[in-house]
Amino acid sequence: MELQTILKTSLKCKYHELNENSLLPSRLCYRDLKQDYHLSNLHEHEFRYVDNSDVHTWAVFTTVPLTDILSCDCKHNSSKRTIITLGVSGVGKTTTVQSCALEWAEGKGYHDIHLLFPLTFWELNLLKHELNILELLQTFYPELKELDPSSLNDNNVWLVLDGLDEYHLPLKFSCPTVSDVFEVSTVDVLVTSLIKGTLLPNAHVWITTRYAAATQIPDCYLLKETEVQGFSDEQKEQHFQTVIGNDDLANKAINHVKISRSLDFLCQIPPICTIMANVLKTHLKAHEGFKINPLNLTQIYTNLVKASNSDIITKLKKLAQVRMEEGGNVMYEEDLLESDISAEEVSAFSKECPLVLREEKGLHNTTVFRFGHSSIQEFFAASAKLDDIEANSLLSACCQYLVDVALQSTEGKSDVFLRFIFGLIKERQMLEPTDRLFDYTKKKILEKITSYSAVVLFHCLREYDSQALLNEVKFFLKFGFSPIHGLTPVHWKFMIQRTKAFEGMRENFEMQVSTRCDEKLLRELPAILKSRKAMLRFCNLTDKCCPALAAVLSTRESYLRELDLGYNSISDSGVAALVEGLNDQNCRLKTLRLQGCEVNSQACKYLATTLTQSLKLLELDLSRNDIGDDGLQHLATGLRSHECQLETLKLSQCNIEQKGCHYLASALQDNSNHLTVLDLSINMVGDKGANELFTKFDISQLRKLEMYHCGLTESSCGNIGEALKSESSSLVELNLSNNSLKDRGFALICEGMYAWCSLEKLNVSRCGITGRGCIFLAKVLGSVSQLYSGWMQKTGWQAVELKEIDLSMNCLRDKGVKEISTGLENPYSHLKTLNLSHCSLTDECCAELASGLASEDSNIIELDLSDNDLQDKGVRKLCVGLRNPQCKLEKLS
CATH class of the missing domain: 3.40.50.300 (P-loop containing nucleotide triphosphate hydrolases)
Structure with a gap:
């Protein structure tokens, strides 16, 4: 004891x-x-x-x-x-x-x-x-x-x-x-x-x-x-907060590190975590808000030593070069003397820069020195090597040789050394991006794509350019062949898999229900940045999160292409903050959804600037916001610009009336080359507003038009019918439900569908159509497209007719359905879904429906007869058709 x-x-x-x-x-x-x-x-x-x-x-x-x-x-x-x-x-x-x-x-x-x-x-x-x-x-x-x-x-x-x-x-x-x-x-x-x-x-x-x-x-x-x-993830965050001393700044620093999976993993090592925290503490500025300007590993180490004594740094670089070849991290006094370094000057430097070099006392009062981490030694060795190469003016060839040496080593002893070589080339601006070294490295990555060597070289290339190889990957995805000579699609398929893993890319980001608030979102910025879609509906967010999301949008490394902020408390000032990111040249967002937020007309003024500047934004959804006619007037300024390439515009339930429709029509008259989806549902634009739009803008170039509950009558249907008649019409989906079209209006629509019409989905639910209107529809269902020549045989790709029609909540009665049923037996019909719910039907129409379903030419797979008075008798008649082996029905309501 x-x-x-x-x-x-x-x-x-x-x-x-x-x-x-x-x-x-x-x-x-x-x-x-x-x-x-x-x-x-x-x-x-x-x-x-x-x-x-x-x-x-x-x-x-x-x-x-x-x-x-x-x-x-x-x-x-x-x-x-x-x-x-x-x-x-x-x-x-x-x-x-x-x-x-x-x-x-x-x-x-x-x-x-x-x-x-x-x-x-x-x-x-x-x-x-x-x-x-x-x-x-x-x-x-x-x-x-x-x-x-x-x-x-x-x-x-x-x-x-x-x-x-x-x-x-x-x-x-x-x-x-x-x-x-x-x-x-x-x-x-x-x-x-x-x-x-x-x-x-x-x-x-x-x-x-x-x-x-x-x-x-x-x-x-x-x-x-x-x-x-x-360090665990929690310990990394605790350590950043301890070193930096400011929680907000520490969280920003952690986000910077998490953007790079590689840096995040290296932060498991306490000295590297300490180095990163100290460097980012000075790199990040509180007044810059959430601006994301990530550093790579080389830049972190460069910042670590840049303020140090240059004379001793020069000597340490040479010493590191020798030590790397010999191995070992502990430096005794004799090791220092061989590199013409005195113990006194090293001791003084270790007190000045303990993260770079540290002093340790031991047995017999012996003093030894160590680099703050072995990676610092490799950084110094790479810097010394580049000094030597630069003096010989054969930089590209020498670096290419170093790549070959790294590939020959299965143990990867020069992995990090080579990574620093590439990073320092960028920091010193020694080679242009077009230099053959980078093409050579890219080719080697793909040739070795299934081995770890590819990962090593990928790290190296990314030290020079954080976006390296992404353009080549996009080229392959777009055109299907290799942009680099001598490589096959197989190489690129592996490359895509590894790139996704390397970047930590994910398809969707969604917040857990229990953590939905601004504060939690601010901790998830790296995950959002690495996701293609951020689904943030109903997340209890406010304007507070918008500057952070704008920072993500304006970051070159961001993969975010779709941002859904629906049903959050995002006001005009929040949109103003978002627009700063949207207008940045690095922003590549394609879809922005702000439905059900607290957006007003002023927000449309901000968004208009985005439409005039952003060539990437393809979809904008402002549904369920009270932007009104004034908001649409502001928005029209952006839509009118030929820089605007918006393909989808959704303005459902936005309190837009005839005047707003006038602004929209004028804008689309000037610039209508890109728009393919337009949703104006639940806005009382009326016939005057609709007809002005239809006159100034050719709706036949749309793929989808939604005008549900817009106060339309038969006087709007003539222009719609004319658009459907157009031989060049691309309109595939049309929703006119809950408008008072009546039979005469429906007749004009059907007239447009007789010949060249490419319409596949038609919704005329609750439009005041009766059995008389079904006569016109029966003519459409029984017709053969003019795209069929007499000598042509029926093939699937020749389908140009209706595939889905919703006639629900119209008083068609049995007589009307009997008219429709004959069209179900048309051998050229492609109708698959028919909704006849709440149409005042009885058992009298069921025999004709059964006959249509039993026809070998019928393609109906979904039929809705709910809320009708068919009773048992009607169902028995239907079962005659259902029993037939030729019946293709899959779903019956």
């Missing part, structure tokens, strides 16, 4: 600053590696273990507390008693060891452990002479002068060896080992003896290491394998 007290006092003194260091993670996650999961290629570059940006999903491992790993209850025998913990550089292995040791020393945890001896491999490098295990421990803990050998060989004793990757000597398990605590030998033999279990066979051994060094230890000596995962 006296030994334990002395050891705990020593550890508390050694690690007393640990709790004060704000850069340390508050909690780390550990995961067991199953026995059949042993990492297949531990020599691969470490970023490959944390960067999963090339896959849609990744494995989820069960995390376990450290107390489970460091349990004295775990059974072991002399040959298998070592626990190994793997992790990438900087992920927190040393912090874990020190935290564990301090908790034990302070009596806060691990009470089953009697003695715990943390040792570091970089300090073991300093011991050149032979010694025994007692002398080794007393070298690190000289206070333990009375260390009793018998107290060491117990299962509540732990020897913790931290940082195997920093040990200079290889571990040779084939060499003789020692078993006696008094037997002297070299340090490497003592270490292998502890691992093999010949020395202190009852004690536990815990080793931490980066991946590559773990291959030195044979599986047969490992009791358990674990892995440090680093």
